[in-house]
Amino acid sequence: MKTAFLFPGQGAQTVGMGAELAATLPAARELFDRSASILGYDLLKLCAEGPAEQLNATEFSQPALFACSLAALEKFRAEQPQIVDECAVTAGLSLGEYTALVFAGAMDFETGLRLVQERGRAMQAAADLTPSGMVSLLGMEREKIEEICNEARGGDVLQVANLLCPGNIVVSGNREACSRVAQLAEAAGAMKVIPLTVAGAFHTPLMQPAYDRLAKAVADAKIVSPRIPVISNVDAEPHSDPAEIRQLLVRQLVSPVQWEESMRRLLGHHGVERAYEIGPGRVLTGLMKRIDRKFACENVAA
Numbered sequence: 001m002k003t004a005f006l007f008p009g010q011g012a013q014t015v016g017m018g019a020e021l022a023a024t025l026p027a028a029r030e031l032f033d034r035s036a037s038i039l040g041y042d043l044l045k046l047c048a049e050g051p052a053e054q055l056n057a058t059e060f061s062q063p064a065l066f067a068c069s070l071a072a073l074e075k076f077r078a079e080q081p082q083i084v085d086e087c088a089v090t091a092g093l094s095l096g097e098y099t100a101l102v103f104a105g106a107m108d109f110e111t112g113l114r115l116v117q118e119r120g121r122a123m124q125a126a127a128d129l130t131p132s133g134m135v136s137l138l139g140m141e142r143e144k145i146e147e148i149c150n151e152a153r154g155g156d157v158l159q160v161a162n163l164l165c166p167g168n169i170v171v172s173g174n175r176e177a178c179s180r181v182a183q184l185a186e187a188a189g190a191m192k193v194i195p196l197t198v199a200g201a202f203h204t205p206l207m208q209p210a211y212d213r214l215a216k217a218v219a220d221a222k223i224v225s226p227r228i229p230v231i232s233n234v235d236a237e238p239h240s241d242p243a244e245i246r247q248l249l250v251r252q253l254v255s256p257v258q259w260e261e262s263m264r265r266l267l268g269h270h271g272v273e274r275a276y277e278i279g280p281g282r283v284l285t286g287l288m289k290r291i292d293r294k295f296a297c298e299n300v301a302a
Contacts, residue, residue, distance in 0.1 A: 003083060004266050004275040006288075006297070007069050007092035007099035010198070012281030013061045017302045018068040019048035021075055028071035031109070035067045038113050043067055058127070058199045062095050062120035063113060068302035069099045069279030070109065076278060076300045089238070089270045091231035091262050093284060094162075094202070095119070097252065103278075104226035106245060111221050115249075118217040122210035123253070127200025129209060131175040132157070134198050135182050139167050139191025148188060152180035161203035162257045165290035167191070172201040207253040215250045229270065236261035263291050276300050 021028040022044050032044035046055055047064050054060055077084045092100035095116065102112040137145055142160065149158050149171055158173030158181060171181055178201075182193045200206065223245055229238030232248045236258045239245050266272045275297045277284040288297040 001273045002089075002271055003087050004270070004272040005073075005087050005090045005100070005103060006275055006277045006284045007090070007096035007103070008065060008277065008279045008281050008283055009093035009095045010058065010061050010065065011196070012279065012283050013047075013055055013065050013068075014280060015047075015050040015052050015055055017047050017064070017280045018044060018071055021068075021071045021302060022048075025071070025075055025078065027074040027078070031067055031071050031074065034109065035063065035113060038110055039063055039117060056197065058124040059117075059120045062116045062123075065095060065280060066099050066102075066113060066116045069096065070102065072279050072300050072302040073103060076276070083276075087228065089229045089231065089266060089272060091266065092233075093259055094233060094252065094257055096279070097230070097233055097249070099279070100230050101223075101226060101245070104228050104230045105224070106226040106230065106242070107221065107223050111223075115214075115217055115221055119210070119214055119253075122213040123202060123207060124199050125213070126207050126210040127198075127202075130200065130206055132173060132201035132204075132206050133175055133178045134161060134170050134172040134196040134201060135178050135185075136168065136170045136192070136194040136196055137181075137185050137190050138194070140169065140185065140188070142169060144188065145169050145171065145185070148181055148184045152177055152184050154180070157201060157204050157206050159204055160256050161201070162259065163261065164257075164259050165263075165287040166260070168287070168290065170196065172204045173206070174201065203252070203254065203256055205254055211250055211253050214253060218246045218249055221246075231262045231265060233257045233259070233262065236265050259287065260291055263288060267292060267295065274298075
């Protein structure tokens with residue numbers, strides 16, 4: 001049975017994640033110990049005890065999710081080694097793409113964690129420059145959302161940022177533009193309008209300062225061809241050329257996340273028959289149910 005592993009992105013973090021894994025699985029504890037030496041702070045303590053405000057900050061949530069997802073992978077490897085060995089293709093939502101690349105052997109754990117740390121810092125710094133945010137619009141077609149964005153944009157940045165599943169699209173931009181698009185979407189009949197608790201307008205040109213900073217870090221990182229396909233968020237395609245992977249990891253910061261298209265490619269072109277969401281939360285499992293109600297997707301929790 002052809003299997004895919006999916007790794008969650010920012011927003012899936014919760015205080016308490018990783019604690020049980022670290023207490024019961026030596027391989028997971030080792031990951032957290034290595035993380036502490038690389039990051040310069042006790043990541044496991046932050047994951048296990050919070051405070052939530054710090055864990056939810058972009059600079060900390062990204063390394064935390066990266067490490068907890070790989071700890072959950074170690075749990076799955078201990079319990080179901082054959083499934084892990086036979087996994088044929090992988091993908092991760094935004095930040096989760098780094099986790100997927102580590103699993104696929106394109107970079108080692110230390111390289112991935114250092115890049116994720118720099119990515120989180122760079123995104124936080126870019127967000128601090130401009131008041132901005134993201135808004136989830138439920139129950140609307142992309143064409144209507146694009147129309148509303150054009151009406152609400154004015155002289156600000158405002159664009160589709162995450163194409164998650166049918167009827168679940170996130171827009172991102174300057175704070176005032178986000179307020180305007182929220183009002184217009186409610187008036188146009190959106191099922192729900194949810195301002196997201198994120199630092200800024202991720203996956204838009206407002207992340208250009210982070211793009212420039214991350215590009216330097218990625219250029220110096222050791223990246224090789226992955227042993228299995230890793231679907232890129234930018235174009236919903238797998239890439240084996242390390243130079244292309246570098247370029248796409250940086251482009252991801254300013255480009256819409258093509259998650260629905262990525263999952264349809266898994267189901268169609270790659271012929272995946274089952275998937276496992278590896279890490280905190282069940283966001284990706286829920287999105288997959290909206291994309292294909294009959295498809296089997298299970299969660300391996302952190």
